[in-house]
Amino acid sequence: MAENSRVWNAEISAYLGEAGLANFSDLQRHLFNAPVIIYLTVERDVSPWMIYDMGAFSQSILLAAANEQVDTIPAYETAKYPDAVRKIVGIPENELLIGGIAMGYRSEGMINAFHSQRSSVASFLTIKH
Ligand SMILES: Cc1cc2nc3c(=O)[nH]c(=O)nc-3n(C[C@H](O)[C@H](O)[C@H](O)COP(=O)(O)O)c2cc1C
Incomplete structure (x- = not known):
């Protein structure tokens, strides 16, 4: 799994908790209504x-x-x-x-108040002089 997906999964699991994650799975199955x-x-x-x-x-x-x-x-x-x-x-x-x-x-x-972390620009941008 790519690093950003791994981080996103960890963050959202911690934010929603077990019951919230189960609801989120239901939402996914119902294509977010x-x-x-x-x-x-x-x-x-x-x-x-x-x-x-x-x-x-x-x-x-x-x-x-x-x-x-x-x-x-x-x-x-x-x-x-x-x-x-x-x-x-x-x-x-x-x-x-x-x-x-x-x-x-x-x-x-609750899911719609979730904001994922953003990587710093320096972590993916290389500037050559
Ligand atoms: C190609 C692609 C596929 C995605 N697939 C899903 C998905 O199946 N289910 C889901 O909940 N979020 C999916 N996401 C993530 C959401 O669309 C959204 O980008 C994510 O919640 C991060 O939102 P944010 O950048 O505003 O924090 C996908 C994102 C992309 C770019």
């Missing part, structure tokens, strides 16, 4: 640059939603069963499913 999920797809035969493009596009969706006071969760959970997603959403075979972004208005639940 989101009224809307955006699925990102791209044709299979595009250039590898699309990895950059899709990341930037996803980020733009998150920022545009935030600008409208709509909350978002890019989540593996939304695409965990890609065959089912493909069938329900109607994604053709020539398109890759990149992932899903759950959208909606946050509840007052």
